[in-house]
Amino acid sequence: EVQLVQPGTEVKKPGESLKISCRGSGYSFTVYWIGWVRQMPGRGLEWMGIIYPGDSDTRYSPSFQGQVTISVDKSISTAYLQWSNLKASDTAIYYCATGYNIKTFDYWGQGTLVTVSS
Amino acid sequence: QSVLTQPPSVSAAPGQKVTISCSGSSFNIGNNYVSWYQQLPGTAPKLLISDNNKRPSGIPDRFSASKSGTSATLGITGLQTGDEADYYCGTWDTSLSAGVFGGGTKLTVL
Numbered sequence: 001e002v003q004l005v006q007p008g009t010e011v012k013k014p015g016e017s018l019k020i021s022c023r024g025s026g027y028s029f030t031v032y033w034i035g036w037v038r039q040m041p042g043r044g045l046e047w048m049g050i051i052y053p054g055d056s057d058t059r060y061s062p063s064f065q066g067q068v069t070i071s072v073d074k075s076i077s078t079a080y081l082q083w084s085n086l087k088a089s090d091t092a093i094y095y096c097a098t099g100y101n102i103k104t105f106d107y108w109g110q111g112t113l114v115t116v117s118s
Numbered sequence: 119q120s121v122l123t124q125p126p127s128v129s130a131a132p133g134q135k136v137t138i139s140c141s142g143s144s145f146n147i148g149n150n151y152v153s154w155y156q157q158l159p160g161t162a163p164k165l166l167i168s169d170n171n172k173r174p175s176g177i178p179d180r181f182s183a184s185k186s187g188t189s190a191t192l193g194i195t196g197l198q199t200g201d202e203a204d205y206y207c208g209t210w211d212t213s214l215s216a217g218v219f220g221g222g223t224k225l226t227v228l
Contacts, residue, residue: 047217
């Protein structure tokens, strides 16, 4: 069974850094793309970026390029989404999702709620 | 403003049929496969349809989809109260070199 495990919640202050994780199991981690999707409170899904664990090929949406960093540690089947300078507007649920091709997310994690507040 | 345009909401009675549209351009829907996702209240999204019209294992055949030109449509027949959810279309955009989603459509089963 394919599973993507994410931490439930993170609470941070503006200006702080954060790295959230997504651990995959039940499938061949290195041959599936793994991406990140933002959902702000009461809003729709936003495609942020995606990485291919096999060679770390990474693509970002122009809206998120330079705002976040996506990385992967294939030795522990884990992908990461990282911020260096959080803002209140980064408050959202962040889902990781995986798919055999870059264009479809076949399986989704349960999401990490990131709250940024002073 | 989403790259793909969906109606904000649709509604129908139990047992009836509903369709949800998704409009894009030649940069996205016109030249790429479309996927559809279902997000039940308070849960993570789930893949409903891939490659324009393919249902993953476990998705009932009450759900179907099609694509024509730069638009795609999701159809749901035999509506059930458990189908109340937000539905999103998604595809790749070659001008952005990134994935894109529609703004989402809230389905209400009256």
